Amino acid sequence: MSTLRSYLPYLLAGILFGILLTKAEVISWWRIQEMYRLQSFHMYGVIGSAVVTGAISVWLMKRFNVRTRNGEPIVIQPKSFDKGIVIGGLLFGIGWGITGACPGPLYAQIGAGMTVVVVTLLSAIAGTWTYGKLREKLPH
Amino acid sequence: MLELLRQPWPWYVAGPLIGLTVPLLLWIGNKSFGISSTLRDLCAACVPAGIPFFQYNWKDRTWNLVYVAGIMLGALLSVTVLGNPEPVAIAPDTVADLQALGLTDFSGLGPSEIFSWDVLLSWRGLIFTVVGGFLVGFGTRYAGGCTSGHSIFGLSTLQWPSLVATICFMAGGFITTHLLLPLIL
Numbered sequence: 050m051s052t053l054r055s056y057l058p059y060l061l062a063g064i065l066f067g068i069l070l071t072k073a074e075v076i077s078w079w080r081i082q083e084m085y086r087l088q089s090f091h092m093y094g095v096i097g098s099a100v101v102t103g104a105i106s107v108w109l110m111k112r113f114n115v116r117t118r119n120g121e122p123i124v125i126q127p128k129s130f131d132k133g134i135v136i137g138g139l140l141f142g143i144g145w146g147i148t149g150a151c152p153g154p155l156y157a158q159i160g161a162g163m164t165v166v167v168v169t170l171l172s173a174i175a176g177t178w179t180y181g182k183l184r185e186k187l188p189h
Numbered sequence: 190m191l192e193l194l195r196q197p198w199p200w201y202v203a204g205p206l207i208g209l210t211v212p213l214l215l216w217i218g219n220k221s222f223g224i225s226s227t228l229r230d231l232c233a234a235c236v237p238a239g240i241p242f243f244q245y246n247w248k249d250r251t252w253n254l255v256y257v258a259g260i261m262l263g264a265l266l267s268v269t270v271l272g273n274p275e276p277v278a279i280a281p282d283t284v285a286d287l288q289a290l291g292l293t294d295f296s297g298l299g300p301s302e303i304f305s306w307d308v309l310l311s312w313r314g315l316i317f318t319v320v321g322g323f324l325v326g327f328g329t330r331y332a333g334g335c336t337s338g339h340s341i342f343g344l345s346t347l348q349w350p351s352l353v354a355t356i357c358f359m360a361g362g363f364i365t366t367h368l369l370l371p372l373i374l
Contacts, residue, residue: 056251056255058217058218059217059218059253059259060256060262062213062214062217062256063255063256063257063262063263064259064262064263065210065259065263066210066256066259066260066263067260067261067263067264067265067267068263068266069206069207069263070260070263071263072194072197072203073200073202073203073204073207074197074277076298077277077298078298078299078303079279079298079299080277080279082279082287083280085362085363085365085366085367086366088283088286089280090200091200092200094200094204095203095204095207096204096336096341098200098201099205099207099341100340100341102205102206102207103208103209103342104208104344104346106208106209107211107215107346109212110215110216117215118216118217119218121219123215124219125215126221127348128334128338128339128343128350128354129333129350130349130353133333134333134353134357135353135357136331136332137327137328137329137330138354138355138357138358138360138361139357139360139364140327140331140361141324141329141331141332141358141361142357142359142361142365143361143362143364143365143369144320144322144323144365145325145361145365146362146364146365146366146369147316147320147321147324147365148317148318148322149299150325151225151329151336152227152228152329152337153257153336155325156224156260156261157260157261157263157264158264159261160261160262160263160264160268161264161265161267161268161298163299164306165318166304166318168319169319169321169325170322171322172318172319172320172322173228173322173325174228174231174232174326175323175326176228176322176323176325176326176327176330177225177229177231177232177326177327178236178238178240178243178326179323179326179327180326180331181240182238182240182242184242187331
């Protein structure tokens with residue numbers, strides 16, 4: 050399979066996700082503020098119904114032994130727990146509240162024309178880089 | 190039909206479709222949905238600097254970089270072909286709260302008084318754009334995932350560490366909104 054063709058499904062899935070994020074307005078700083086001020090159900094509805102749908106579909110995939118389109122068995126990568134989940138989670142949450150964007154919406158905001166978010170994205174990459182640099186010294 | 194699609198999509202339409210991303214990526218190629226790892230891939234591709242955390246074959250994860258390129262394209266389509274000329278219908282209580290904090294312009298996806306090239310180099314611009322972005326990148330990697338990897342993929346696959354992560358994400362956002370914003374806005 051040619052490389053370009055093998056990546057096409059991911060490009061299409063990404064386009065669909067970008068449309069969903071943008072049309073549901075979850076990339077809006079205002080919607081994040083509504084969520085953290087408990088003044089609108091919108092964000093809770095989006096995330097909640099996404100989780101329920103995701104969980105039901107994963108359960109159905111397991112129940113009916115669905116395989117990938119290439120016939121491989123589905124493998125779900127486990128998430129392990131360490132202190133980083135709590136410390137990093139809080140730090141990310143604080144950042145999410147400030148920027149009004151988690152990583153997916155950062156990309157979407159740029160596509161939607163908020164060009165200054167390129168700076169936010171570069172800074173997020175710098176944050177990830179700094180984590181990689183300090184990783185051994187941080188509590189986990 | 191196009192008129193309908195141009196309206197903002199309600200949560201009960203967009204949410205379930207977002208949830209279907211999880212089985213879709215598993216079906217396409219056994220991929221775990223998660224966006225923040227692309228930040229790590231970009232570090233590994235561009236500035237690995239001999240750091241062990243960035244010594245891996247990032248090319249194996251090209252699919253995710255293609256995926257986020259798709260996100261940008263999708264967002265572009267949403268504001269052009271599917272563009273909605275109306276501003277975001279923000280809850281009146283939220284508008285009132287933010288007016289009390291000094292914001293006046295409620296057009297666009299976010300406050301232009303904070304997020305624009307004009308104010309980028311002010312202290313407010315630097316905090317909201319540079320510091321905020323840094324925390325997003327540092328925190329997500331430290332926590333091993335973001336809203337997509339933990340809150341959607343992790344919760345959908347019933348992994349308890351992702352529930353802890355999601356609770357911490359929310360707690361951090363509440364801290365920002367109720368304790369930090371009054372100080373930095």
